[in-house]
Amino acid sequence: ARLMKKLYAALMTAFNDDDTLNEQGTREMIRYNIDHNRVDGLYIGGSTGESFMLSTEERERVYKIAFEETAGAVDLIAQVGSVNLIEAKTLAKYAVDLGYKTISAVPPFYYKFSFDQIKDYYDQILEDVDAEMIIYSIPALSGVSLSLDQFTKLFENKKIVGVKYTNNDFLLLQRLRAAYPEKKLYFGTDEMLISALPLGIDGAIGSTFNLNAKRARAEITAFESGDIKKAFEIQNVSNDFILDLIDNDLYPTIKLVFEELGVHAGYSKAPMSKPTPEMREGAKRIYNKYFK
Numbered sequence: 001a002r003l004m005k006k007l008y009a010a011l012m013t014a015f016n017d018d019d020t021l022n023e024q025g026t027r028e029m030i031r032y033n034i035d036h037n038r039v040d041g042l043y044i045g046g047s048t049g050e051s052f053m054l055s056t057e058e059r060e061r062v063y064k065i066a067f068e069e070t071a072g073a074v075d076l077i078a079q080v081g082s083v084n085l086i087e088a089k090t091l092a093k094y095a096v097d098l099g100y101k102t103i104s105a106v107p108p109f110y111y112k113f114s115f116d117q118i119k120d121y122y123d124q125i126l127e128d129v130d131a132e133m134i135i136y137s138i139p140a141l142s143g144v145s146l147s148l149d150q151f152t153k154l155f156e157n158k159k160i161v162g163v164k165y166t167n168n169d170f171l172l173l174q175r176l177r178a179a180y181p182e183k184k185l186y187f188g189t190d191e192m193l194i195s196a197l198p199l200g201i202d203g204a205i206g207s208t209f210n211l212n213a214k215r216a217r218a219e220i221t222a223f224e225s226g227d228i229k230k231a232f233e234i235q236n237v238s239n240d241f242i243l244d245l246i247d248n249d250l251y252p253t254i255k256l257v258f259e260e261l262g263v264h265a266g267y268s269k270a271p272m273s274k275p276t277p278e279m280r281e282g283a284k285r286i287y288n289k290y291f292k
C-alpha cells in the first residue's frame, strides 16, 4: 500500500553576498520546513542546494547543519553525486558517519560516460557505506538518461532502493512502477505532480515545496481521497505560483520570498544571479499574490 506519500523539500543553501555559506540562513530554511511546512523530509545537497558549485567542505558542512538542525524530526537524504568519484565517495562516507541512513547521487555528468562506467560509479559509492541509495535521475540537467533496462541493472545492487525521478517521461515512470513495486519512486517535477500521482509514486521531492508544501500536501490528500477535481484545482494554483517563480528566476526568487516571510534565506551563489531591483519587485508581487 502506498498510502503515505512523502513530501520532501529540496533544501536550499543560503549564501552571503560574498558567496560564502550562510549557516544561520540555511538553518532558518530548515526550521521553516519542519515547523511551518511540516514536510516529511529534506533532500540535502541537490540541485536546489546549488551543490555542484560548492567545495567538498561546504557540502559536508551543509549535511552537518541539516543533521543537527533537524535532530531526527524529519527524514533526510544526502545527495552526494559528483563527477569526481573520490569526492562522491568522501561525501557518502561523511554523511553516513554523521548518521544519514539514505544517500542519493546524480550519475556522473559532463563527460559521456558509458553505462558500465555509471554502474561502477554507483557500486563504488556504495561499497564502503552502510546506507540506502536513491538514484538521482535528472536527465535535463545531468545529460544522463537511464532506460528501464539500465535501472534494472543498477538495481542489482541491493543498496539501491529507489529513484528520485525528475523527468517528464511518464511512460518510463509507469514502467518503473509496474516492474518495481517495492522501489521508492519520488517525483521531482513539482508542476507535474498531478500527472505522477496516479502512477503510484511514493512521494515528491522539489524546490517549490520550500514555499508550497501545504498546497502540495492538500493536493496529495485530495487525490488520495478520490477528489481528482480538487487535486487538479490545487495543482492549477500551484502552477500559477511555480511559473511565476520560474519567470522571476527560480532559486533566487524562492529566497527573496523566504525573506518576505521573515526567513533569512540569503542569496544564490554566482554564477547564479544576485537579485536585481526588478527581481525584488517580482518577488514582492509573488509574495503579495500567494501569501497574503
Ligand code: NGF
Pocket: 010, 011, 043, 045, 046, 047, 048, 049, 138, 140, 141, 166, 188, 189, 190, 191, 205, 206, 207, 208, 242, 246, 250
Ligand atoms: O530545480 C530543478 C531542476 N528541479 C527541482 C527538483 O527536481 C530538484 C524541481 O523541484 C531537486 O529536488 C533538487 O535536487 O534539489 C523544480 O525546481 C520545480 O519542479 C520547478 O520547475 O530541474
